Amino acid sequence: MEQLNYQTVVIGGGAAGLTAATVWGRRCGKGQVLLLEKQSKIGRKLLATGNGRCNISHQAVSPEHYHGDRHLIKSVLSRWSVDDLTAFFQRLGVWLRSDDEGRLYPYTNQAVTIRDALWRECERQGVQERLSCSIVGIRRTGGQFVVATDDRTIRCGTLVIACGSKAAPSLGADDSGYQLLKQLGIGHTQLFPSLCPVTTAEKYRSLKGVRAKGKAVLLRDGKPLQETAGEIQFTDHGLSGICIFELSRAVNEYFACGTMAGQSCQTVQIALDLLPDHSFQEVYAFLENSRRLFTKETADRLLSGILPQPLAEVLAQRCRSKNKTCASLTARDLKQLVSEAKHLLFTPEKAGDFAAAQVCAGGVDSRFVDPATLMSRSIKNLFLCGEVLDVDGDCGGYNLHFAVGSAFLTACLSDNRT
Ligand SMILES: Cc1cc2nc3c(=O)[nH]c(=O)nc-3n(C[C@H](O)[C@H](O)[C@H](O)COP(=O)(O)OP(=O)(O)OC[C@H]3O[C@@H](n4cnc5c(N)ncnc54)[C@H](O)[C@@H]3O)c2cc1C
Structure with missing residues (x-):
């Protein structure tokens, strides 16, 4: 079986995983980051957001619009404002504009603009990707992670889990992220559908x-x-x-x-x-x-x-x-x-029903994640971001704001750099 080595592996090619891959790519250098996605396309859910228009954030972002782990919500939002998100996308060449109610969309009104901008930035940073990739196991050995897929073993120093949630299985969502985390001893709170x-x-x-x-x-x-x-x-x-x-x-x-x-x-x-x-x-x-x-x-x-x-x-x-x-x-x-x-x-x-839900309430138990760094409390250099965490937001762009922000911050808050 082929063995590969990367500095950082990101699991999940949604809003959070793509964002994480761009920032870790910049930090680690070309060819040092691998993005693994189980579906044959990246960003499937992202493309469906906002009825295909992608309501990426909201001018009124504040902790009151979120539910779940309060420390995590406050920690991320205090470091990731609407201006930060806007500037991030501006650096990727994307303008945003808000509607009369404060909801932010790409200027093109097309979700594909956001997905493609994130993916092009991954390419610019030399991020490698593997699609249709089934992960059969993760273990930690000698300070490294060993990610086993069906046909190869990947070793890395940093692992970012951005597997999203169970909401909207028609877009490929399932509980495999929680199952992978279970293998690392990380549990989750009660999960239930929201925005349905x-x-x-x-x-x-x-x-x-x-x-x-x-x-x-x-x-x-x-x-x-x-x-x-x-x-x-x-x-x-x-x-x-x-x-x-x-x-x-x-x-x-x-x-x-x-x-x-x-x-x-x-x-x-x-x-x-x-x-x-x-x-x-x-x-x-x-x-x-x-x-x-x-x-x-x-x-x-x-x-x-x-x-x-x-x-x-x-x-x-x-x-x-x-x-x-x-x-x-x-x-x-x-x-x-x-x-x-x-x-x-x-x-x-x-x-x-999760089938009709836009998001999942509940997620990784706050006992397992340090809100200041988004790193696992028990496993060094294991980061978690996006909807897999115990944070869900109201309708109106709050969920994508958190997914992108938490992913961006995984590469910025920790001193434990690879
Ligand atoms: C119909 C719909 C409309 C929505 N509209 C909006 C909106 O307009 N604004 C808003 O803020 N929010 C919206 N949301 C919610 C928003 O889409 C999510 O909160 C957000 O996409 C979460 O991002 P994520 O990257 O954490 O997860 P996801 O976008 O779900 O990405 C997770 C990725 O990980 C992959 N993955 C999972 N497990 C594995 C594994 N074991 N191995 C490899 N890959 C794996 C998945 O295939 C997926 O590509 C909407 C949701 C739905 C369903």
């Missing part, structure tokens, strides 16, 4: 594909825990859309750990306000007026001018008013219609 749709007990097939702008409030034991606003998408299984994605982390924590935001709880519900710009009284007055105009029409007519028709019908049905004429609706019926429109309750039914 929520399956609810209430299933309205007629609402499949319906979208509405609204507010979503996550209720822990009946009390508001988190609130988001934006487009809500209805599916035949429950709820989706960015503001639901934001709530999915806490929902899935509940199913995985029995807690929400770290506190134990018994029940979880999502309340939708489908008319968030108007008070209860305003909506009531509007319906009262419409009732007089449309006396002979059915109750859903009252809402169908302010909500999508299928939603108007579901709300009327929930109030048992669907077959009543507007003229026959009582004040109580009207109040109930307003309540449904402004406080439509859904009960999450089961944990989300």
Whole structure:
């Protein structure tokens, strides 16, 4: 079996691995860094980000937008700002621009610009790569790492693990990174999907594909825990859309750990306000007026001018008013219609699916990684970066910001240089 020697091996050719390879390449010199990727293409997930546009960061990056290991989050963000990321990509010849909400994208609006810029920089730094590479084992011997692939053995002084997470298996994600780390005695916290749709007990097939702008409030034991606003998408299984994605982390924590935001709880519900710009009284007055105009029409007519028709019908049905004429609706019926429109309750039914998740919550246990250096506490010159760590961010570019930043910093924070 062929034996190869490198100063540094990076495992994983995603956002984090590619970034790490560029910085380690610059540090170690040409031909000294090897990037190993199990898929036949690098950066597959990166290409799918931001609907192919790659939302790489956000002007509002701050620890509040992240979950998981607080020390790690603060340590990375204190050294890796939006300006640092922007300057990094500028050095790679890529301009970024932000949209009205502060989300940063490549100026081209194409994820491939980011992927290719990272890869060209790897080439410029003389990084070598092996694609479609299955790693069968890693061990440490005589101060070196020995990485065994199916057809060769690679020795290196520094090993960077950037294998990402289990989220989005259709893009090649699996748990092999965690399995490799297990071989080195490094464990992980509970893993669960985040930024994904929520399956609810209430299933309205007629609402499949319906979208509405609204507010979503996550209720822990009946009390508001988190609130988001934006487009809500209805599916035949429950709820989706960015503001639901934001709530999915806490929902899935509940199913995985029995807690929400770290506190134990018994029940979880999502309340939708489908008319968030108007008070209860305003909506009531509007319906009262419409009732007089449309006396002979059915109750859903009252809402169908302010909500999508299928939603108007579901709300009327929930109030048992669907077959009543507007003229026959009582004040109580009207109040109930307003309540449904402004406080439509859904009960999450089961944990989300990694197949539909953008990220994975949980990751390498903080006991195994030094937040100051991103090096393993127990194994010198073993670095970890990207989503394999116990850090996940909100929607909006926060995850890629962390993946790129943590990878960049692996080569900058440690004094244990190869
Ligand atoms: C559909 C979708 C859209 C998203 N959009 C955004 C967005 O717009 N903005 C944002 O901030 N975040 C977004 N995310 C999240 C973001 O993509 C991830 O957080 C980020 O890619 C993590 O980077 P990473 O390098 O750690 O992992 P990955 O990008 O997953 O890369 C890991 C790489 O390691 C390889 N690998 C794994 N195990 C092994 C092994 N044993 N041997 C060799 N190679 C291995 C994998 O094949 C993969 O190429 C999105 C995610 C999805 C699924």
